[in-house]
Amino acid sequence: MGQIKKLQIAAYADATGVNQLLGTINAMINPASYSLSYVAEYELSKEDAASGPTQIFKGMGQSDLNLDLLVDGTGIIPIPDGMTVDGYIDRLQYLIFSYQGTVHRPNFLKVSWGSLVYKGVCKSFTTNYKLFNADGTALRAEVKLVIAKSLDFKSKKGLAKKESPDLTHIRTVKAGDTLPMMTYRIYGDASYYIEVARLNGLSSVHAIRPGDELYFPPLKKA
Structure with missing residues (x-):
């Protein structure tokens, strides 16, 4: 049998x-389990007297590998x-968590095991000592790691597949669309349609036709 991959x-x-x-x-020793957590960030729409x-989707938030x-x-x-x-733990901590003077930050990491390939940075490193020699030196310990997902900008842009790099939206008008309707789809609030009309240089909020492309900017936070 071949060597077990660690x-x-x-x-x-x-x-x-x-x-x-x-x-x-x-x-x-390969872990008995690990957990992956994913977070998406939303905020409530700001219309008055909402029923x-x-x-409103803001973006993908913190994602962690707990190991x-x-x-x-x-x-x-x-x-x-x-x-x-202690020597093993020191090497692990130096490699994945310690401040590196040459790059002025801790290192970027890639965790690989079976089908798992996870890129990120270690944001938490906790050691629980379980067993000791008579002289107090450690015989067994458990290291708990929290690795926050972190992608380089090029990979992130490719995964996002956004229509505009600054989180704006470009939408094509379809038959039956109205500007308030399209504004509601983007923001969850139709009241921004006048501002959208102004930014798109429309002479009227009704001056849209199928095939037109409209620009919907990011909402300004109150």
Whole structure:
């Protein structure tokens, strides 16, 4: 049988996770589980006397990988390179969490295991010590990591597939569309249609025809 592939964390100086590899570290023991959390950010529409809430999409929010790594120095599984439990944890912390003077920040990370490929930065590093030698040195510890997803700008732009890079919207008028109706679809509030007409240089809020392309800017926050 082939060697069991261990979860690997690779550290990079650049956000792409492709160039400028600074080092890697493998899990001693593959985790029994991990969790991925995703957040989308919304805000309530601001129309007066609303009969109910309307959520306006703002963007994709914080997404995290929660990962627990067991470090065991009892000899059941050898620690790589003959390291102690504390030595392994020090190397892990230096590679994924410590401030790096050459790049003036902690490293960018890529976690790979099976079908999991997750790029981000470590925002939380917690060590729980579980077992000790008679002299107080650590024999077993659990490291809890929270890795926040972080993409380079080029990859993010490609994933978003936005029609305009500044979060604006360009929409094509279809038969039966009215400006208040289109404004409501974008903002969840039809009251902005006069401002949309002005920004598009329309002589009237009714001066739209099928096939016209209209610009819908980001809403200004109150």
